Amino acid sequence: MEQLQLGKIKLTWLNGGVTHLDGGAMFGVVPKPLWTRKYAVNDKNQIECRTDPILVEVDDKKFLIETGIGNGKLTDKQKRNFGVTEESKVEESLQQLGLTPADIDAVLMTHLHFDHACGLTKPDGDGYVSVFPNATIFTSNIEWDEMRNPNIRSKATYWEINWRGIEEQVETFEKEIEIYPGIRMVHTGGHSDGHAIVIFESEGEMAIHLSDILPTHAHQNVLWVMAYDDYPMTSIAEKQKWLPFAAENNAWLTFYHDAVNRAIKWDKDGNVVEELKRES
Numbered sequence: 001m002e003q004l005q006l007g008k009i010k011l012t013w014l015n016g017g018v019t020h021l022d023g024g025a026m027f028g029v030v031p032k033p034l035w036t037r038k039y040a041v042n043d044k045n046q047i048e049c050r051t052d053p054i055l056v057e058v059d060d061k062k063f064l065i066e067t068g069i070g071n072g073k074l075t076d077k078q079k080r081n082f083g084v085t086e087e088s089k090v091e092e093s094l095q096q097l098g099l100t101p102a103d104i105d106a107v108l109m110t111h112l113h114f115d116h117a118c119g120l121t122k123p124d125g126d127g128y129v130s131v132f133p134n135a136t137i138f139t140s141n142i143e144w145d146e147m148r149n150p151n152i153r154s155k156a157t158y159w160e161i162n163w164r165g166i167e168e169q170v171e172t173f174e175k176e177i178e179i180y181p182g183i184r185m186v187h188t189g190g191h192s193d194g195h196a197i198v199i200f201e202s203e204g205e206m207a208i209h210l211s212d213i214l215p216t217h218a219h220q221n222v223l224w225v226m227a228y229d230d231y232p233m234t235s236i237a238e239k240q241k242w243l244p245f246a247a248e249n250n251a252w253l254t255f256y257h258d259a260v261n262r263a264i265k266w267d268k269d270g271n272v273v274e275e276l277k278r279e280s
Contacts, residue, residue, distance in 0.1 A: 001093060002262045004252065004276055007202025009182060011254065012055040013262050013278070014093035016068020019115060020046035020083025026215065028227040038218035039260075046083050048259035049216075050278070051115050053090060054209070055097070056108075058202070061180055062099065063106045065198055065209055066256050067119025067131070073161060074118070088119050090131075104132045108185060109139040110211035111195045112147040116256070117162040128165045138179060140187045141172035143194025154192070154230070188213060190235035191228070197242070206251035207263065213238050216258040220270060244268065252276075 004011040023045050027035040032045075039047055056063040068088035078084070094100060109117065120137065121128040139147075150158040163170075178184045182202045188195050191212040198209040213235055215226065222239040225232045246253055247268040254263045258278070265273040 001096070002276055002279060004207065004254070004263055006200055006205040006207050006252070007182075008058050009200050009202045009207075010057045011200075011207065011263075012057070012097065014053045014055055014064075014068070015086075015089040016051040016053045016066070016119060017070075017084065017088040018086045018259075019049045019051060019069065020044070020085065021049050023047045025227045027218075028225055028229070028232065030224050035218060035224070039216060044083075047216075049115075049257040050255075050259050051088070052256060053119065054254060054256070055094070055099075056183065056200070058180060058182065061105050062103055063108055063179065063183070064104050064132070064135070065108045066110065066116045066211075067107060069115055070118030070120075070122065070131075072123050073121075082115070090119055101132045102134050104135045106136045106138060106179060107132055108179060108183075108198055109137060109143070110185075110197060110209070111143050111192045112139060112162065113157040113192065113212075114159055114162065115157075116211075117147075117159075120162055121165045124165075128161050130166045130169060132169075135169060136171050137166055137169045138171055138173065138177065138185060140185075140194040140196050141174055142187070142189075143192060143196070144170060144172045146192070146194060188234070188238045190231050190238050191226070192230055197238075206246075206249050207254050208242060208246050208251050209254045209256070210239075210242060211256060213242070214253060214255070216255065217261045217264055220266065 002013045023041045051069045054065040071087045147158045176186045185196045200207045225235040229235045252263045263276040
């Protein structure tokens, strides 16, 4: 498991499963001859998209960013449509670190689309129960409202099976919230109306988790946004804000979906300063 140390904060990438999504959807209006120079594609026009949560350890606290695609929740049709070749092994990853889901103090959900939120619950009899029973689950109030009341478009990704059973654990915020000293969530919108990012700061070091505002390193160009984005112009504006901010602060940018990089640093001209590769 790849790790990144930021002062007192340690990040560890867990195995949350893998999907293969349509490259055209992942890169929107960008012509295929351009994006295929940046990211590998298979013969079905799909790109590999990891769904790997990040374990965050600081002092005696343990947080999780996103939750993977879960286990035993996707139908065979969904697995085929989303190109799922491996379901989540988050619990096994935690076990390797001497932890269990009950040890997680909080789960930071940038948004609640199925590929981020399926790992929140698991089947239990005729219903679903929380995977992380002792955790506070943080998300924006906009996201939580849409999760439970999706519209005609968003109901394809906001699923009741991913929120039933965790209602009492959820804590929402409007614009920004400090989860713990040095760790905060900031609402951005863009990919979804309630989308948020996570910023880490410790002992002069910084990392920013832009989640689906920057799903892979190949989305570095501010104009390269997904067809999945509900508000693409907001996604562009947020990238225009946070990518220069990261460069100015020598900050790492961390990834949930990237099959190549776990984290990367770019300078103000977009050149790679440092990168943490995913081990195959």
